[in-house]
Amino acid sequence: MENKTGVKILSTGSYVPKKVLTNFDLEKMVETSDEWISTRTGIKERRIADKSETTSDLAYNAATKAIEKAKISVDDIDLIVVATISPDAPMPSTACYLQKKLKAFNAVAFDIAAACSGFIYGVTLAKAFIASGLYKKVLVVGVEALSRITDWTDRNTCVLFGDGAGAMIFEASETENDIVSTYLGTDGTHTEILNIPAGGATLPTTKETVEQRLNFVKMLGKEVFKVAVSKMALAVNKAQELAGLTDKDINLYIPHQANLRIIEAVAKKAGVTKENVYVNVHKYGNMSAATTIVALDEAIREGRVKKGDLVELVAFGAGLTWGACILKINF
Ligand code: UT7
Numbered sequence: 175m176e177n178k179t180g181v182k183i184l185s186t187g188s189y190v191p192k193k194v195l196t197n198f199d200l201e202k203m204v205e206t207s208d209e210w211i212s213t214r215t216g217i218k219e220r221r222i223a224d225k226s227e228t229t230s231d232l233a234y235n236a237a238t239k240a241i242e243k244a245k246i247s248v249d250d251i252d253l254i255v256v257a258t259i260s261p262d263a264p265m266p267s268t269a270c271y272l273q274k275k276l277k278a279f280n281a282v283a284f285d286i287a288a289a290c291s292g293f294i295y296g297v298t299l300a301k302a303f304i305a306s307g308l309y310k311k312v313l314v315v316g317v318e319a320l321s322r323i324t325d326w327t328d329r330n331t332c333v334l335f336g337d338g339a340g341a342m343i344f345e346a347s348e349t350e351n352d353i354v355s356t357y358l359g360t361d362g363t364h365t366e367i368l369n370i371p372a373g374g375a376t377l378p379t380t381k382e383t384v385e386q387r388l389n390f391v392k393m394l395g396k397e398v399f400k401v402a403v404s405k406m407a408l409a410v411n412k413a414q415e416l417a418g419l420t421d422k423d424i425n426l427y428i429p430h431q432a433n434l435r436i437i438e439a440v441a442k443k444a445g446v447t448k449e450n451v452y453v454n455v456h457k458y459g460n461m462s463a464a465t466t467i468v469a470l471d472e473a474i475r476e477g478r479v480k481k482g483d484l485v486e487l488v489a490f491g492a493g494l495t496w497g498a499c500i501l502k503i504n505f
Contacts (some may be wrong), residue, residue: 181304182347184246185505187239188471189232190221190338190458197333204329211333216434220336220459222321229262229339230271232464233317236339236471237276243505244343246311248276251343253309254283255299257292257463259492260319261285264373272315281313289368290430290491291358292316292463293340297487297499298356300344310346315339316463323370325390334432335391336459340467354484355417356499357409364401367394368492402436402490407443409498410488417500419484421446424500426479430489431455431465440488452478462491470501479503 196219197208211217223232233256241248254276256269269283288295293316300312317339326332344353370391372383383389406429414420427450429437434455441451452473461468466487473479481504488498 179305179307180347180349180351181301181344181353182350183352183501183503183505184343184345185240185243186340186342186467186471186474187236187243188338188340188468189235189239190468191223191227191232193222193224194219195222200333203326204332206329206333214435215334216455217333217459218456221338223319223337227319229258229260229317229319230268230275232319232337232339233268233272233315233341234275236317236341237272237313237315240313240341240343246343248278249280250311251278251281251313253303253312254278254281255296255312255314256283256285257288257296257314257316258285258318259287259289259292259462260323268317282309288491288495289493290432290460290462290465291489291493291495291497292491293467294356294487294489294497294499295358295495297342297353297501298358298497301353301356304344304346312344313341314344315341316467318462318464320391320462323391325387327387328390330395331391331393334460336461338458338461338464338468340464340471342467350504352502352504354500354502355413356497357412357416358497359405359409359495361494364494367397368392368494399433399436401494402432403439403443405494405496406430406440406488406490409496410440410444410446410486413486413498413500419500423484424450424486425483426473426485427451428466428469428473428485428487430491431458431469432460465489474503481505
């Protein structure tokens with residue numbers, strides 16, 4: 175029998191490291207220019223985690239803000255989901271490190287790997303777990319320390335990424351339905367266009383893999399660009415269709431912040447009101463699983479989102495994975 179438990183969104187929180195790496199700094203590291211990076215991507219600067227900070231530290235800082243805002247006790251959290259592709263270690267999950275740092279010992283904790291779509295996959299899990307009645311207070315974190323898995327000698331990728339974390343807290347509700355709809359997609363036939371070739375069971379880390387720099391992110395940018403635009407436009411429309419809504423019902427779009435040209439192309443293809451699209455890619459670059467939730471938290475703090483607004487998050491990433499969700503922000 176279907177359980178109809180709804181979800182209330184209690185809060186958001188985000189954290190970005192203090193260190194800023196500008197396009198001009200990158201000019202000194204690889205053969206690139208502020209002009210190329212700005213015109214091809216819209217990125218001006220990005221944040222880089224301090225050597226002493228790890229992924230779970232970034233997650234902890236974002237989660238703590240969300241927990242304080244939600245005015246809940248960490249003891250009440252019964253599920254922690256961390257979306258990341260740059261974990262503290264291959265094993266155990268970053269969610270376990272986060273649980274320890276938060277002292278949220280009543281929570282079950284695990285990671286999900288859906289790359290840049292990870293936060294939207296996490297929101298979908300929160301909805302499903304709460305609807306099933308299994309968990310009642312869920313913390314979902316999108317977090318990346320991409321600087322640790324970036325090849326700083328490869329100008330094709332190193333200018334794109336940044337570090338950061340965002341968190342959202344959900345609770346079971348008999349009256350609210352703040353996760354209005356979610357839509358996910360996956361296509362495993364393109365695993366090779368965006369990946370980290372070595373360090374797994376296919377190609378375990380050896381001296382050779384390290385020398386060949388195969389333990390870093392590789393991307394065929396042009397191929398990824400094309401699929402990103404078509405799948406994100408599709409996801410925007412699908413999530414609206416599932417909710418019985420249209421563009422005029424959406425107060426703010428929060429697209430994955432990988433490239434300003436992708437954001438503009440998605441808006442055009444999906445037929446969304448351009449003025450309603452939130453952009454912060456110039457400040458942070460692509461923070462993978464952290465981008466949409468950091469942007470949403472920032473938009474709320476800036477007053478771009480008002481109580482009762484509907485926001486639509488949409489993302490695309492390695493896998494390939496994509497997804498969109500429509501959230502009611504009512505706190
Ligand atoms: O997070 C989810 C997944 N990621 C994305 O969504 C990213 C998707 N892809 C992109 O955003 C874009 O494809 C890039 C920004 C990565 C690249 O832009 P592009 O317009 O597709 O450029 P390109 O790869 O076709 O490269 C054009 C030229 C090449 O030179 P040649 O072969 O034409 O002589 C590159 O070698 O630009 C060169 N280039 C650079 N030049 C200066 C590539 N990177 C750089 C650089 N600085 N950093």
